[in-house]
Amino acid sequence: MDSTDTFKIILLGESGVGKTCILRRYVDNKFQPAHLSTFGIDFRIKKINVYDRSVKLKIWDTAGQERYHNITKTTFKNADGILLVFDVTDESSFERIQFWMKEIESNLSLDLISLILVGNKSDIKERTISKEKGIKLAESLKISYYETSALENIGIDNAFMDIAKLMLKKNKIVDEDISLVENIKIENDIPKKKSCC
Numbered sequence: 001m002d003s004t005d006t007f008k009i010i011l012l013g014e015s016g017v018g019k020t021c022i023l024r025r026y027v028d029n030k031f032q033p034a035h036l037s038t039f040g041i042d043f044r045i046k047k048i049n050v051y052d053r054s055v056k057l058k059i060w061d062t063a064g065q066e067r068y069h070n071i072t073k074t075t076f077k078n079a080d081g082i083l084l085v086f087d088v089t090d091e092s093s094f095e096r097i098q099f100w101m102k103e104i105e106s107n108l109s110l111d112l113i114s115l116i117l118v119g120n121k122s123d124i125k126e127r128t129i130s131k132e133k134g135i136k137l138a139e140s141l142k143i144s145y146y147e148t149s150a151l152e153n154i155g156i157d158n159a160f161m162d163i164a165k166l167m168l169k170k171n172k173i174v175d176e177d178i179s180l181v182e183n184i185k186i187e188n189d190i191p192k193k194k195s196c197c
């Protein structure tokens, strides 16, 4: 008998934020600098272990371009988790998160779905969206915030691990208090003062 839990995850966000690169980094550990925009939809599978359970993630890469929005919306069906992705160097991709959130709310029950906010391209120094701004938006949406770089392989495993934990919890497969790997908080970045004497 296969005791693997299978979940459907969607990568959602504007065109060019790096959804395909995040997927390729996570599944193949590769980064392809320039390639064509995604047409329609595509999915990849990755098996991981969470809380000693085997979990199969079926990860759908959607197309951010407006002309594919209807196809993208059809992938929402039966989704267990969504990574809402923006590019930390692209203000408009950040503002469009609200649009994508409304699409989720009108197509899915927030009680059943696990969501996280992802600011990608954290390797780029000339960013326009600060970590604090990302955290604020995530807090207003009542979800956790992650920063990733598909280029430098930063934060991606943590984001998928945490969404897997959230889905196991939401589906009542585990009932322990989940401890997330990386729930970015501003305090984490404040260097601790060394105590003297």
Ligand code: GTP
Residues within 6 Å of the ligand: 013, 014, 015, 016, 017, 018, 019, 020, 021, 022, 032, 033, 034, 035, 036, 037, 038, 039, 062, 063, 064, 065, 120, 121, 122, 123, 124, 148, 149, 150, 151, 152
């Ligand atoms: P659509 O398929 O059009 O929806 O775009 P997408 O969100 O899948 O973006 P894609 O993965 O195609 O990446 C867009 C561009 O951003 C490419 O030129 C990538 O090389 C670049 N890129 C993606 N992730 C990163 C990253 O973490 N850092 C940097 N510096 N560039 C990245």
